[in-house]
Amino acid sequence: MKGDTIRSSIRLRLVLQPDLAFGPGKADLLEGIAVTGSIAAAGRRMGMSYKRAWSLVETLNSNFREPLVSSSRGGARGGGATLTDSGKRVLDLYRAIERRTDASSRLEIEEMRMMLSDMSGET
Amino acid sequence: MKGDTIRSSIRLRLVLQPDLAFGPGKADLLEGIAVTGSIAAAGRRMGMSYKRAWSLVETLNSNFREPLVSSSRGGARGGGATLTDSGKRVLDLYRAIERRTDASSRLEIEEMRMMLSDMSGET
Numbered sequence: 001m002k003g004d005t006i007r008s009s010i011r012l013r014l015v016l017q018p019d020l021a022f023g024p025g026k027a028d029l030l031e032g033i034a035v036t037g038s039i040a041a042a043g044r045r046m047g048m049s050y051k052r053a054w055s056l057v058e059t060l061n062s063n064f065r066e067p068l069v070s071s072s073r074g075g076a077r078g079g080g081a082t083l084t085d086s087g088k089r090v091l092d093l094y095r096a097i098e099r100r101t102d103a104s105s106r107l108e109i110e111e112m113r114m115m116l117s118d119m120s121g122e123t
Numbered sequence: 124m125k126g127d128t129i130r131s132s133i134r135l136r137l138v139l140q141p142d143l144a145f146g147p148g149k150a151d152l153l154e155g156i157a158v159t160g161s162i163a164a165a166g167r168r169m170g171m172s173y174k175r176a177w178s179l180v181e182t183l184n185s186n187f188r189e190p191l192v193s194s195s196r197g198g199a200r201g202g203g204a205t206l207t208d209s210g211k212r213v214l215d216l217y218r219a220i221e222r223r224t225d226a227s228s229r230l231e232i233e234e235m236r237m238m239l240s241d242m243s244g245e246t
Contacts, residue, residue: 013134016236065240093235097228105220113139117188
């Protein structure tokens with residue numbers, strides 16, 4: 001995993017519908033696509049198979065009214081993928097909540113860490 | 124699951140150490156113990172086996188300097204369990220972050236929901 005994504009103390013899953021969540025995995029995949037221009041490369045960065053990355057993108061695209069990822073297979077450069085405006089917006093909204101939660105919960109998390117035993121693998 | 128716990132739009136996992144997280148499952152188990160006075164009953168409310176509930180409590184107790192749960196096995200009433208002051212504090216800290224995040228992210232989550240397709244199981 002490259003250092004492009006936030007190394008936050010929180011992992012946040014947004015429950016958009018009872019059976020539809022948007023969490024760190026989908027966010028990192030969208031961010032990887034924005035950075036690499038490729039679904040396969042974005043998946044590789046996360047240790048995700050090509051098939052799994054494509055399947056996640058297809059799920060995301062069908063969950064939203066407008067696709068989040070626009071892609072073309074094949075061609076001279078082996079196809080490519082970009083985030084649509086909707087994709088950028090969803091990622092921005094998620095990262096905004098994540099950043100705000102991370103910043104606003106620092107004191108509470110610090111207090112919990114101070115309560116951990118020395119056996120808890122503190123480094 | 125009884126209606127005692129917050130039905131939030133977010134699921135939050137706090138990464139206290141690289142290999143030690145505190146998330147919704149541990150929070151609900153602590154809350155269940157506070158409400159029922161029993162590890163087994165708290166686990167049952169979550170569809171968790173007796174063994175798994177006890178094992179989670181043992182992990183929690185060893186992760187923190189002071190135990191989070193105080194329990195006695197056996198006895199006329201079949202033993203009982205309560206949260207220690209540390210247990211109450213950890214649960215309070217977690218719920219405070221969860222409540223604040225849920226309240227402060229309403230607009231963003233609503234915007235994401237408005238972007239969902241009609242096929243997304245909206246009820």
